[in-house]
Amino acid sequence: MGGVGYAAVARRRNPYYDGPVSDHFDGVRFFRPGMPTDRGPMELLRWQLGGGRADWPSAYPSPFQDRPPQRVEGLRLTLVGHATVLLQIGARNILVDPVWSERASPLRLAGPRRVNPPGIDFADLPPIDAVLITHNHYDHLDTATLSRLWAGSRPRILAPLGNDVVIQAHDEDVEVQTLDWGQSADLGSGLTVHLEPANHWSARGVNDRRMALWGSYVVASPAGTVYLAGDTGYGDGDIFRSVRERFGPPRLAVLPIGAYEPRWFMGAQHMNPADAVQALADLGAESAVGVHWGTFQLTNEAIEQPPQDLALALEAAAIDPGRFRALRPGEVWEP
Numbered sequence: 001m002g003g004v005g006y007a008a009v010a011r012r013r014n015p016y017y018d019g020p021v022s023d024h025f026d027g028v029r030f031f032r033p034g035m036p037t038d039r040g041p042m043e044l045l046r047w048q049l050g051g052g053r054a055d056w057p058s059a060y061p062s063p064f065q066d067r068p069p070q071r072v073e074g075l076r077l078t079l080v081g082h083a084t085v086l087l088q089i090g091a092r093n094i095l096v097d098p099v100w101s102e103r104a105s106p107l108r109l110a111g112p113r114r115v116n117p118p119g120i121d122f123a124d125l126p127p128i129d130a131v132l133i134t135h136n137h138y139d140h141l142d143t144a145t146l147s148r149l150w151a152g153s154r155p156r157i158l159a160p161l162g163n164d165v166v167i168q169a170h171d172e173d174v175e176v177q178t179l180d181w182g183q184s185a186d187l188g189s190g191l192t193v194h195l196e197p198a199n200h201w202s203a204r205g206v207n208d209r210r211m212a213l214w215g216s217y218v219v220a221s222p223a224g225t226v227y228l229a230g231d232t233g234y235g236d237g238d239i240f241r242s243v244r245e246r247f248g249p250p251r252l253a254v255l256p257i258g259a260y261e262p263r264w265f266m267g268a269q270h271m272n273p274a275d276a277v278q279a280l281a282d283l284g285a286e287s288a289v290g291v292h293w294g295t296f297q298l299t300n301e302a303i304e305q306p307p308q309d310l311a312l313a314l315e316a317a318a319i320d321p322g323r324f325r326a327l328r329p330g331e332v333w334e335p
Contacts, residue, residue: 013028014027014028014029014162014211015165015208015211016161016162016163016165016166016208016211016212017161017162017165017211017212017213019161022180024181024197024213025161025213028211029209029210029211030161030162030202030210030211030212030213030214031210032197032198032199032235035199035233035235035268036268037201037210038201038209038210039265043265044265046265047262047265050262052261052262052300053299053300054300054301054302054303054305055302056115056297056302056303057115057303058115059115059116060115060116060294060295060303061116061117062116062119062328062329062330062331063328063330064119064328064329064330064331064332065119065120065121065330066078066086066119066120066124066330066331066332067120067121067124068086068088068093068120068124068125068126068332069088069126070126070127071088071091071093071126072088072089072091073090073091073223074089074090074223074334074335075088075089075090075221075223075224075226075251075252075334075335076088076089076332076333076334077226077252077254077289077332077333077334078119078120078330078331078332078333079119079289079291079327079328079329079330079331080095080098080099080100080118080119080120080329080330081099081114081116081117081118081119081295081329082099082104082114082139082291082292082293082294082295082296083096083097083099083134083139083140083230083231083256083291083292084096084097084098084099084100084118085097085228085254085291086120086125086126087219087226087228088126089191089219089221089223089224089226090189090190090191090221090222090223091189092129092130092187092188092189092191092221093125093126093127093128093129093130094128094129094130094131094132094187094219095125095128095130095131095132095149095155096131096132096134096217096228096254097132097133097134097139097140097141097230098131098142098145098146098149099139099140099142099145100118100122100142100144100145100148101142101144101145102114103138104137104138104139104142104296104298105138106138106204106205111138112139112296112297112298113296114295114296115294115295115296115297115303116294116295116329117329118329119328119329119330119331120330122148127153128149128152128153128155129153129155129156129187130155130156130157130158130187130193131146131149131155131156131157131158132158132159132193132217132228133157133158133159133160133163133167134160134198134214134215134216134217134228134230134231135160135163135198135200135201135202135212135213135214135215135230135231136163136166136202136203136204136212136214137202137203137231138204139296139298140230140231141159141163141166141167143166143167143170143171144170146167146170146171146174147170147171147174150171150173150174150175156177156185156187157174157175157176157177158176158177158178158179158185158193158195159176159177159178159179160178160179160180160181160195160212160213160214160215161178161179161180161212161213162178162202162211162212162213163176163178163212163213164176164177164178165212166204166212179195179215180195180213181195181196181197181213181215182194182195182196183195189221190221190222191219191220191221192219192220192221193217193218193219193220194217194218194219194220194247195215195216195217196215196216196217196218196239196242196243197215197216197239198214198215198216198229198230198231198232198239199232199233199234199235199239199268199269200214200230200231200232200233200269201214201269202214214230214231215230216228216229216230216232216239216243217230218243218246218247218250220247223251224250224251224252224286225247225248225249225250225251225252226250226251226252226253226254227243227247227250227252227253227254227283227285228254229253229254229255229256229271229279230256231256231259231269231270231292232256232269232270232271233267233268233269233270233271233275234271234275234278234279235268237278237279237282240279240282240283241282241283243283244282244283244284249283249284249285249286250283250284250285250286251285251286251287251335252285252286252287252288252289252333252335253279253280253283253285253287253288253289254288254289254291255271255276255279255280255288255289255290255291255324256270256271256276256290256291256292256293257271257272257273257276257290257291257292257293257306257307257309257310257326258270258290258291258292258293258294258298258299258301258306259292259293259298259299259301260272260273260275260299260301260306261299261300261301261305262299262300266299270292270299272309273290273306273309273310273312273313274309274313274316276288276290276310276313276324277310277313277314277317277319277324278317280319280323280324281317281319286323287323287324287333287335288323288324288325289324289325289326289327289333290306290307290310290324290325290326290327291327293306293307293326294306294328294329295329306326307326310324310326
């Protein structure tokens with residue numbers, strides 16, 4: 001090796017991130033200590049050939065369409081679709097995982113296609129101050145949309161480690177600030193964004209699994225704290241209890257409730273509605289909204305199964321259903 005250490009050589013195999021080994025980075029790949037990492041090709045094949053995939057309609061239009069105000073002093077959240085939300089908080093406009101493309105896919109003519117249009121027309125967006133990216137799966141990181149946003153209002157873009165390279169490979173002009181778990185960024189006006197762990201993974205292709213970090217966000221502000229889970233499995237619930245211990249009970253939690261069947265394959269990486277209800281309890285959140293359902297078919301469950309399962313889980317936990325709503329695109333949550 002000519003005197004070059006193995007760790008240095010190993011790091012060069014990661015095209016996105018070259019940093020020191022840590023308790024969640026082995027020099028090549030990121031991981032969550034104590035949590036499962038990758039499903040193998042045989043498990044993937046077993047799922048794909050196992051049947052049980054519900055038929056989705058080709059169109060599932062939402063009855064809602066939002067034209068948000070330019071600024072909100074308090075707190076307002078709109079589901080754009082799937083995991084994309086507009087968070088208006090403390091006179092700041094924040095987009096989370098913005099996807100306005102027709103497909104959540106690297107291909108224009110193949111891959112999951114949206115069955116409803118975005119709940120906010122792109123032209124109706126208010127000035128965007130910040131964009132939060134949770135991870136680089138195509139249903140969360142849409143580089144075409146990021147380029148459109150950058151060309152428009154030059155928002156501050158925050159993403160977990162390594163995702164700057166992914167974004168700039170598509171558009172080198174886009175500026176990205178990366179964070180590690182436990183790090184934070186000041187957005188001004190009393191708003192601070194914290195990147196926290198999630199039980200998930202990352203990949204843009206077949207050879208880059210877990211080479212960029214993923215995470216959830218806590219947005220702390222004078223208008224209250226908002227927890228944005230991104231994609232995550234429930235695990236043992238420690239990620240939710242830790243947020244409550246460090247930041248206090250959130251005013252609002254944005255929790256995924258879709259893409260969870262079959263459980264033997266999806267359980268480690270995606271919560272089902274019962275898991276999400278338990279996460280709500282662990283967080284002690286005042287309110288929650290359910291996202292990540294009803295726009296892109298990624299897994300086996302029927303299109304309306306997530307809100308139905310959420311209603312059952314809330315009833316079983318004796319929680320008022322008004323405290324945890326499954327949003328449709330264009331639907332608004334306000335306190």
